Amino acid sequence: MTEHYNSDDTFLARWMAGTLSEAERTAFEKTDAYKQFRLINEESQKLEGPEIDVEAALKQVKLKIETLPKPKRSKVIRIWYSVAAAAILLISLAVILNSDQTYVTGIGEKQNITLQDGSVINLNANSSISLKRFFWMHDKMVTLKGEGYFTIKEGTGFIVNTSKGAVNVLGTEFNIRDRSDFEIKCYGGTVQFSDLNTSQMYTLTKGMQLHMENGVIKEDTFNEDAPSWKTGISTFIDKPISVILDELSYIYPITFDRSTINTNRLFTGSFVHDDLKNALHTTLVPMGIGYQMTANNHVIVLSE
Amino acid sequence: MPKKEPSICEETNYNLLFRKFYEPVTRYIYYKCGDLQQAEDIVQNAFVSLWRLCASITFSKAKSYIYTACNNLFYNEVKHQKVVLKHQQTVTDYTNYESPDFLIEVDEFREKLKAAINSLSVKEREVFLLSRIEKKTYNEIAEITGLTVKAVERRMSKALLELRNMLGKEIKI
Known part of the structure; x- marks a missing residue:
């Protein structure tokens, strides 16, 4: 008879763990080898491992x-x-x-900006131009607020964004005025304007202008070689007096109390940029508007 | 939501783990290599890396990390030596052996037993000593060594069988 401990390879392990069945155990205890296994097992359990601190x-x-x-x-x-x-x-x-570079003019300030491609922008008072700081040459676009005179070098794809629409430019000279009134004047070459509201396209050549009246674009012609503001004079033809008052307050550090006058009346004329008294006199007197400066010279009270 | 486990990076928790596992792990490694200094070095290095990785090991995974790390470190330095064991200083009741022969030969037998255990293969020795000295169950041994319970039982049986083959002639019945 083969002994269990030889044929069954987990028999002895189960015996040591005490998990043999009663029959297996009694049979095993009768074998000759049992006492030897028992002694080895008992003595092994009396061994000690190393002491560890x-x-x-x-x-x-x-x-x-x-x-x-x-x-x-x-x-x-x-x-x-x-x-x-x-x-x-x-x-x-x-x-x-992607950041923008912005040039800003304050009240009474003017600034000449030369762009990377050699184009020049003359920025009138209280206006700003912003354009991409990097990679501008790939996509020549500037955003105008206020008024500026553009002298664009020959080349394609120059675009001026305004609040009323985009002005597409080949090599040319033109003035854009985007204030309370809106006006584009072309002084040379060709300019294309696309109206933001109607998506309509207008093409302007030398001597042509666009201006907006009551939200409607009108085409017209004009006769001057350069916008007068560049030489220090603002000129107006048939403009509401409110536009002239706005313009005065861009050039001079003043505000108007216009509560008592009708600002829709039209004005034709001009004022200089370097003499406040003269400017007020030439604009207000012909319109029959009386004016009075407050003590700090900043608020002008108007009367009819 | 299960309760958040204590962080091992917290020193009190780390000390707790150390006091709980340092001794058993060191003994285990010692039964493999037989060099206490080497075993302590291995286990201490495992605990140092446990500290370094304290943020990425959870408290409940620490035990298995320590055993695994020690096993890996052990395989890196396979310098096996004789395991030095000694017998407990308790008085043994030899009447159990039913033979006066044992009385005379018991000290001699014990030396031979230790020598026989040392001549077992490392695989059988570590399992046999974890069971007989550390009193670990086969389940616990399987967990420590990464074996199946069945494999642990085979190694245990084989170890005892080999010990008897070596020592059988010493035990006169």
Whole structure:
């Protein structure tokens, strides 16, 4: 008869763990080898492992830890930090590359701006021009608020955005006025204006102008070589007095109390940019408007 | 939501883990390599890396991390030595052996038993000593060594069988 402990490869393990069946155990205890197994097992259980000083080991480990840099953040968190840093870098780069450069004139100021392609913009008072800081040459676009005179070098694709529509330019000279009134005057070459509201296209050549009356674009002609404001004079033909008052307050640091007058009456004439008294006199007296300066010279009270 | 586990980066929690697992793990590694100094170095290095990775290891995963790390570190330095064991200083009741022969030969037998255990293969020795000295169940041993319970039982049986083959002639019946 083959002994169980030889044929069954987990028999002895189960005997040591005390999980043999009653029948298996009694049969095993009758074998010759049983006493030998029992002695070996009992003596083995009396053995001891090494003595270990846990506290001394803990001190040693703490010592090893102290010489380490402080615990690193987990890998996942570190990866996210890198991703976030890269994203922030990319976004800032995009923002910087996409950022605008803006030139602003205050009350009574004028500024000449020379663009990368050699075009020149004369910016009238209280106006601004903004354009892309980088890669502007790929997409020549500027946004105008107020009034500016453009001298554009030959080339394609120069666009001026205004609140009323886009002005498409070949090589040319023109003036755009986008204030309470709206006006484009072409002094040379060709300009194309697309109305933002109606999407209608207008083509202007030298001596042609567009102006907006009650939200409607009208085409017209004019006769001058350069806008007079460039030489320090504002000239108006059949403009509501409100436009003239606005313009005066862009050139001079003044505001008007216009509560008592009718500002829709039309004015034809001009005023100079370097003499407030003269300017007021030439604009208001012909219209029969009386005026009175307040003590600080900044508010002009009007009367009819 | 399960309750948030204590952080190992917290020193009191770390100390708790250390006091709980340092000794059993060190003994386990010692039964493999037989060099207490080497075993302590291995286990201490595993605990140092546990601290370094404290933020990414959860409290409940620490035990298995320590055992796995020690196993890996152990395989990196395979310098096996004789396991030095000693017997408990308790008085044994030899009357159980039903033979006066044992009384005379017991000290000699114990030396031979230790030598026999040392000549077991590392695989059988670690399992046999975890069971007989550390009193671990086969389930616990399977968890520590990464074996199946069945494999642990085979190794246990084989270990005892081999010990008997080596020592059988010493035990006169």
